[in-house]
Amino acid sequence: MTAHPPVAALRGRRRPRRAVTSFAAVSVLVSGAALTGCAQERDSDVYTVMNSSTDESYHRWDAEAMARCGTRLGVRIDQQSVPAAQVMTKALRMASSKSLPDIVQFDASEMPTFAEAGGLVDLRALGLATDDIPQGIVDFGSYRGTYYGAARSVNTLALFYDKDALEQAGLEVPATWDELRDTAKKLTEGKRYGLALSAGGAEDGVFQFTPFMWSNGGDETELDGPRVVQALDYWKALLQDGSLSRSTVNWTQADVNDQFMAGNAAMMINGPWQVETLNTDTSLHWGIAQIPVPQAGDASVGPLGGAVLTVPRTGDTDREQTAGRIVACLAGEKEQLTYALNSWMVPANEKAATVWRERVPELDALADQVAEARSRTAQLGAGWPAVSLALQSAFQSALTGRSSEAALKHAQQRATSGNRGTRP
Amino acid sequence: MTTATATAAASAKTTGTTPAPDPDRLRRRRRLTQWGFVAPAVVFMLLFFGFPLVRNVVMSFQHYTPRTFFTGEAPFNGTDNWSAVLQDALFGKALWHTLVFTAGSLLGQFCIGLALAVFFSRRFPLGGVLRSLILLPWLVPMVVSGIVWRRILDQDTGVLNTFLDTLGIGGSTPWLTSPDMALLSVILVNIWIGVPFNMVILYGGLQEIPKELHEAASLDGASAWRTFRSVTLPTLKPVITVVLVLGFMSTVKILDLILALTDGGPADATQTLGTLTYQSSFVELDFGAGAVVGNVLILISAVFAVFYLRANRTDGK
Numbered sequence: 001m002t003a004h005p006p007v008a009a010l011r012g013r014r015r016p017r018r019a020v021t022s023f024a025a026v027s028v029l030v031s032g033a034a035l036t037g038c039a040q041e042r043d044s045d046v047y048t049v050m051n052s053s054t055d056e057s058y059h060r061w062d063a064e065a066m067a068r069c070g071t072r073l074g075v076r077i078d079q080q081s082v083p084a085a086q087v088m089t090k091a092l093r094m095a096s097s098k099s100l101p102d103i104v105q106f107d108a109s110e111m112p113t114f115a116e117a118g119g120l121v122d123l124r125a126l127g128l129a130t131d132d133i134p135q136g137i138v139d140f141g142s143y144r145g146t147y148y149g150a151a152r153s154v155n156t157l158a159l160f161y162d163k164d165a166l167e168q169a170g171l172e173v174p175a176t177w178d179e180l181r182d183t184a185k186k187l188t189e190g191k192r193y194g195l196a197l198s199a200g201g202a203e204d205g206v207f208q209f210t211p212f213m214w215s216n217g218g219d220e221t222e223l224d225g226p227r228v229v230q231a232l233d234y235w236k237a238l239l240q241d242g243s244l245s246r247s248t249v250n251w252t253q254a255d256v257n258d259q260f261m262a263g264n265a266a267m268m269i270n271g272p273w274q275v276e277t278l279n280t281d282t283s284l285h286w287g288i289a290q291i292p293v294p295q296a297g298d299a300s301v302g303p304l305g306g307a308v309l310t311v312p313r314t315g316d317t318d319r320e321q322t323a324g325r326i327v328a329c330l331a332g333e334k335e336q337l338t339y340a341l342n343s344w345m346v347p348a349n350e351k352a353a354t355v356w357r358e359r360v361p362e363l364d365a366l367a368d369q370v371a372e373a374r375s376r377t378a379q380l381g382a383g384w385p386a387v388s389l390a391l392q393s394a395f396q397s398a399l400t401g402r403s404s405e406a407a408l409k410h411a412q413q414r415a416t417s418g419n420r421g422t423r424p
Numbered sequence: 425m426t427t428a429t430a431t432a433a434a435s436a437k438t439t440g441t442t443p444a445p446d447p448d449r450l451r452r453r454r455r456l457t458q459w460g461f462v463a464p465a466v467v468f469m470l471l472f473f474g475f476p477l478v479r480n481v482v483m484s485f486q487h488y489t490p491r492t493f494f495t496g497e498a499p500f501n502g503t504d505n506w507s508a509v510l511q512d513a514l515f516g517k518a519l520w521h522t523l524v525f526t527a528g529s530l531l532g533q534f535c536i537g538l539a540l541a542v543f544f545s546r547r548f549p550l551g552g553v554l555r556s557l558i559l560l561p562w563l564v565p566m567v568v569s570g571i572v573w574r575r576i577l578d579q580d581t582g583v584l585n586t587f588l589d590t591l592g593i594g595g596s597t598p599w600l601t602s603p604d605m606a607l608l609s610v611i612l613v614n615i616w617i618g619v620p621f622n623m624v625i626l627y628g629g630l631q632e633i634p635k636e637l638h639e640a641a642s643l644d645g646a647s648a649w650r651t652f653r654s655v656t657l658p659t660l661k662p663v664i665t666v667v668l669v670l671g672f673m674s675t676v677k678i679l680d681l682i683l684a685l686t687d688g689g690p691a692d693a694t695q696t697l698g699t700l701t702y703q704s705s706f707v708e709l710d711f712g713a714g715a716v717v718g719n720v721l722i723l724i725s726a727v728f729a730v731f732y733l734r735a736n737r738t739d740g741k
Contacts, residue, residue: 089706096493113709117490191580201689246601247579249690264581313494382490385708397691400603407691414514 045075047319047326050091051105052084052307057276061342069329077326088113091312095119100312102323108140108149108308109203112381115143121311123147126324132333137348140375141308149308150331153345155271156302156373157211158366159292160278163285165192165266173289174267177234180292184243187266194243196256196265199235199395204253206388207303207376208269209235209395211291214301214374220387221379223394224405224412230294232395232404239399249396260286271305272366275344288365304373306345346370390415477722484715492711505712514692514700515717522696525611526675532615533671534664537622542652544623545630555627562620570684573613574600577685600686603693610685610694614675622667629663630656665735672728677721697721 049066053059059081066077080101082090088110094100095117106114114120124130124147130138133151141149159180161173165187174180184194199205212234213220218227238244245251251259253270260268261281269291278286290300309331311323329335336347340356346367347353357367377384394411398404484505486498509515544555561569576583577599589595599609633656641651657664679698682688688699697717705714 085706088709092490092493092709096496113490118494119490193580201687245580246598247581248601250574250578250600250686259581262581389703389707392689393692396689397603400601400690402691 046078047075047103047323048078048080048101049103049105049309049326049330050080050082050087050101052087052107053079053081053105054083058343061339065330065335065339069326069335072329073322073325075322075326091119092117095312098314100314102311102314102319103309103327104312105307105309106149108151108304108306109376109384111141111149111308111310112143112377112384114310114312115146115148116382119312120148121313121320121324123150123311123324123327126311126321126327128324128328128331132350133348134350134371136304136371136373136375139378140304140306143377143381149310150327151306151308151348152331152336153340153343154304154306154348154370154373155273155345156304156366156369157208157269157271157291158302158369159267159289160260160270160274161267161287161289162260162263163287166287173287174292175289176292176296177294181234181238181241181243184238184267185241188241188243191264193245193259193265194241195238195267195269196245196251196259197248197269198251198253198256199248199399200250200252200255201392201396202252203388205249205395206391207305208253209391210303210374210376211269211301214303215291215293215298219379220376220384220391222412223387223391223415224409229404229408232398232408235395236398236404249399272344272346272363275363288363290365290369299372300369302369302373304370304375306348387415480715480718480722483711484719486712488711488715490709498712501712505716509704509713509716514695517692518695518697518700518717519720521607521694522676522678522698524607525614525678525696526672528608528611529614529618529675530668530671532611533618533622534668536615536619537667538626540619540623541626541630542656544627555623558623559620561617562624566617566680567684569613569617570681573616574685577609577613601690603691606686606690606693610682613685614678614681617681618671618675622671625663625667626660629660632663633659662735665732669728669732669735673725676724676728697724 047070049062051062053062059079062081063079066079070077084107087104087106091100091104091106091114100119104114111120120143123141128147128150130147137151137154138147140154141147141151159174166173166183169186171183171186172179174183180195187194198208209231210220212231213228216227216231216234218225218231222228235244239246239248245259245264253274256265256268257270257274257277259265260270261278261284278284291302293300309327311320311327314320331348333347333349333352336349337352337355339345340347340352341359344360344363346363347356353367357364376388380387390411393414394407397410398407483498485500485502486492487501487504488498492498540558544551564572577585579585579596579598579601582599584599585595585597588597598605600606637655637659638651641655646654677698678696679702682694682696682699683702686694688695688703697720701714701717701721703714704710704717
């Protein structure tokens with residue numbers, strides 16, 4: 001009873017103050033919004049993840065994973081999905097307006113650029129362990145030795161083939177370049193080409209060229225080296241044999257998949273992200289194998305692809321700690337397995353990968369390929385985009401008539417001329 | 425001036441007690457009101473046109489990289505960006521492609537657009553329906569038509585080659601896959617997109633020409649071609665200028681169509697200034713170099729904007 005009057009008195013006294021504070025808050029908000037433009041207001045237990053999961057199914061899988069991790073950590077995790085090509089530029093814009101999300105999922109080939117700009121937090125410092133992750137995949141998420149990006153799953157390229165077409169022709173699945181050339185030639189008939197791959201003028205084409213370049217011992221630091229020239233000559237030979245459509249220079253990897261599904265190609269180079277689409281056609285019996293190598297016994301080195309979860313430097317260490325825990329949960333063994341089973345990609349975590357192999361035996365070849373796969377940015381880091389652009393132009397001009405040697409020599413000059421401003 | 429003092433005197437008479445206002449003050453106030461009306465437009469222009477323009481020019485002299493977004497520091501590097509871009513062989517190539525693309529597109533769009541406009545200016549059954557159907561390419565988003573055309577022009581499975589094949593002519597034309605053909609194909613697609621715009625504006629212009637002029641010409645015994653050349657074209661001239669200049673400005677900065685059709689390939693055969701600035705800025709993330717190409721593009725557009733203003737001014741007279 002005695003407590004009541006003071007409370008009432010307090011309330012009475014507080015009322016005008018509340019009006020003043022709310023007025024002040026409103027004016028601060030208004031002027032703040034006017035000054036910072038689109039800087040977002042951070043809610044204390046709402047965390048944002050920016051990713052490129054604009055596909056309905058990926059968006060849903062991610063939302064489910066975030067809901068589970070959110071419940072576990074007692075926070076709400078919002079998902080903000082933008083087209084893959086815009087993640088980097090959007091993140092940079094957000095950095096300059098100090099409104100970065102708590103977690104950004106970058107394509108692993110873009111992560112070094114953001115890390116080099118000083119925008120990422122060392123995940124090990126946030127307590128993320130890398131014990132169960134193969135060294136290749138740790139490197140994949142690292143820039144200059146610092147682990148910035150946790151991969152949930154990785155992918156690479158493999159040879160997909162139409163089982164029925166090979167059976168009808170009485171052919172084996174090719175394992176070497178000679179066999180691939182021979183098989184592709186024999187499978188080419190009528191409207192059907194033996195092989196389809198993407199040599200398009202974007203990252204897709206470069207991604208597809210790397211397994212040929214690397215398995216042959218070529219290297220992106222020396223584009224005009226004889227091994228790279230040989231690999232490009234091999235592509236040219238496939239085209240000259242008529243085993244490869246001339247449209248290949250205009251195809252993305254999705255186009256390649258369409259051609260394969262339409263029966264216009266008996267084999268294709270593609271990645272596991274196409275499996276969901278491939279399986280929509282039940283009459284198509286496809287198999288998967290490692291990408292053929294120059295000589296029997298060579299290792300088939302594919303490009304490591306996939307996205308990594310990163311924690312951008314926002315300056316708020318408490319939030320960064322929690323963001324680290326969210327990344328640890330999303331990239332944890334259990335979530336990795338769920339995600340990999342949904343998306344047909346290979347879990348980064350070794351334990352999860354072992355379970356995955358048992359559950360998805362048909363993609364076994366892919367798991368082997370991942371073990372040997374290499375990251376595109378391991379050597380060049382943030383210098384990769386310039387080399388990639390030069391390489392695109394080179395294989396396109398070689399496939400449309402120029403000699404491989406001249407095209408690659410030009411590409412090497414372009415990549416190292418250090419023009420394009422004063423790129424370090 | 426004289427009216428202002430007259431009204432001031434009149435108002436002073438009716439109110440009586442108020443002293444006659446100073447004519448200078450009145451004039452100043454009127455000036456102020458005039459500026460008040462102009463101000464929003466000026467502020468808008470400075471904020472949304474002036475600022476980005478100046479920013480882009482400044483940026484082309486800066487070492488502007490992803491790091492800049494964090495530190496806010498973009499050291500000036502003199503003319504490094506400019507000399508690097510101008511020395512790059514790709515820039516010359518892209519500039520040439522841009523000019524060919526623009527000239528080719530405008531020529532095709534304008535000629536076909538004019539022919540269709542003249543065709544539809546005669547009344548005939550279903551003319552209105554047909555005319556609105558021709559508008560379709562204009563209504564489809566550029567990226568969508570780009571993707572559709574990429575399929576149509578596919579060398580092996582495309583509809584166009586399949587059609588040509590059944591006719592027995594050029595069934596395997598490498599529309600988008602040969603560096604020699606790609607630019608031409610991209611121009612053809614852009615003509616298809618631009619024809620409706622040209623037709624609509626020119627059709628409107630044709631409707632404006634007084635019938636008497638044509639009647640007088642036919643009384644004088646002029647042939648159809650002569651009437652078109654000596655009556656239609658000259659009276660249509662202001663409209664033609666507008667169509668060409670607007671067409672130029674939207675064509676020279678082309679980006680989306682080319683990205684959807686060829687991504688600048690094969691082997692840089694369809695790189696234009698638009699795709700080059702996109703690649704430098706958003707793929708290589710070298711914003712200084714991207715700004716240089718952007719500035720060149722602005723400069724070219726500015727020259728034609730002057731032509732446009734000139735043309736408009738003579739209209740007013």
